[in-house]
Amino acid sequence: MTQKSSCCPESDSGSSFTAKRKNVCCPSSEDKAQETAAPCCPPIETRERTGYRIWPFVAGWLETPAGSVPRIATRLTTGDMLGRWQMRWGIGRMRYRIAPGLYAAGSPGPEAPVLVTANYKMSFDALRRELGGLDCWILVLETRGINVWCAAGKGTFGTDELISRVRSSGLEEVVSHRRLIVPQLGAVGVAAHEVRKGCGFQVLYGPVRASDLPAYLAAGNQATPAMRRVQFSAVERLVLTPVELTGMLKTTLWAIPVLFLLGGIGPEIFSFSAAITRGGAACLVYFMGLLCGAVLTPVALPWIPGRAFALKGAIAGVLAGIAGLLLLPAMSVSHGAAFFLLLLAVSSYCAMNFTGSTTYTSPSGVGKEMRRALPLQALALLGAGVVWIWSAF
Amino acid sequence: MAKLRYLEGVTTLSLDVEKCIGCGLCPAVCPHAVLKMAQSKADVADRDACMECGACARNCPVQALSVKAGVGCASAIIHGWLTGSEPSCDCGGGTSC
Structure with a gap:
């Protein structure tokens, strides 16, 4: 049998207080x-x-x-x-x-x-x-x-x-x-x-x-x-970005197969090699848009011009698009235009979604910018799809 | 924070100075110093900094303040539009907050 100690109360968590007992008996593990x-x-x-x-x-x-x-x-x-x-x-x-x-x-x-x-x-x-x-x-x-x-x-x-x-x-x-x-x-x-x-x-x-x-x-x-x-410091904004990315997981799991599928459409009706190369490139652009809207825009928030988040995201997308055009191998004008629109739409949408995580945006303001931005984002996405498929022919 | 300002002229915040009893609680709970005390009454000092959190209206003992508070998350607002309900964080798995 183990010996009972004199300083500690009985171990029942519901045990009642007695005035004679010292308040604290068990030392903290850190002390x-x-x-x-x-x-x-x-x-x-x-x-x-x-x-x-x-x-x-x-x-x-x-x-x-x-x-x-x-x-x-x-x-x-x-x-x-x-x-x-x-x-x-x-x-x-x-x-x-x-x-x-x-x-x-x-x-x-x-x-x-x-x-x-x-x-x-x-x-x-x-x-x-x-x-x-x-x-x-x-x-x-x-x-x-x-x-x-x-x-x-x-x-x-x-x-x-x-x-x-x-x-x-x-x-x-x-x-x-x-x-x-x-x-x-x-x-x-x-x-x-x-x-x-x-x-x-x-x-x-x-x-x-x-x-x-x-x-x-x-x-x-x-x-x-x-x-x-x-406050809403750069560090505070940065730590919120991973969950922005995981929040887009469901959309991304839909977008990838769609992009590969659309990439395969061409003069031969459907080409698997085109699906891989064209679809793969489009997926890359999509992920660039995600990073632009859900990571870059939140972190660089005060330095990107504009107040509406959809606008900030679009600007970040345009900048990344210009960088991409300079760095990536040359492509046809229609191809480039399609990717540009895709990048813009994705980045703008993701940035707009970040309003839910900020410490200063009002629901009235978010509603207002969404009524303007959503149709434009949808239009850019539609335009990207049409120009992209057309560029294959 | 000084650099971060959102859209202007959108807030639903309103203050009825006649009703105000000058308890001073609204400037204490406002996270963006929208409200100040002026001549022992509440005063809207920086309307466009209001994020419609609703803390001031909730804590006003005489209902001098009102604001339409709610969720400012895009996917929640879309969900609200589609379902015709009030936007809530509970949609989309509730990951963001």
């Missing part, structure tokens, strides 16, 4: 000094329940009047980085969620601030990595694995969910104050005055970025104007 000094805790496996797995970010447990609360590590591991990379490519995107409810960072007491976030693990990671050295509570809402801003737009990160999560987590018993720090972008879905009416908690809107939280908290919950502004 090496504490770990060696207190070798008294039973292995974390004693928290296991059949059918459940404990997330690697859980560094320990905190006993509170509302039950056991997982204490989270504030340092990200290789696994977290890998998961983030996976999400950027849209792999397993809809399964990257954590359980909603109350978590703890550091050793928060009843006076510690309560930070609210979404249960998309990438959002949760972005928050907890900024909380090193801070003692606070984290209230995670059920947003079905969607980030704060998008979930707020849908209403899942919203007033009703916040009120019911405050109640179900037993937050009233855990903290003595009645304040919630909600990320500013959550304001799209949360109405501060309704939350107060619904559960008695006052909503304070924190900074847009989690990285500003330590400064916000240190300043007594005051955000500077810069903390309230959304």
